[in-house]
Amino acid sequence: MSIVLPFHSINEVKKPVFLRVYHNNTSCAPARDIPLWERKPGTSLYRLCDVCAEYAKYSR
Ligand SMILES: [Zn+2]
Structure with a gap:
């Protein structure tokens, strides 16, 4: 696993605001399901995805 710069899918905007997330773990x-062409750098002020948050706990 590795921490990377935050990115989010351009399709997050189609979700309700409270469901929008960004990722920071490969x-x-x-x-991984987000195609490269659908990825945008940055958090866009979304919350960190639950899966990435779990990985973050174990990477310290
Ligand atoms: Zn994630």
């Missing part, structure tokens, strides 16, 4: 399965 091991995150939902993040």
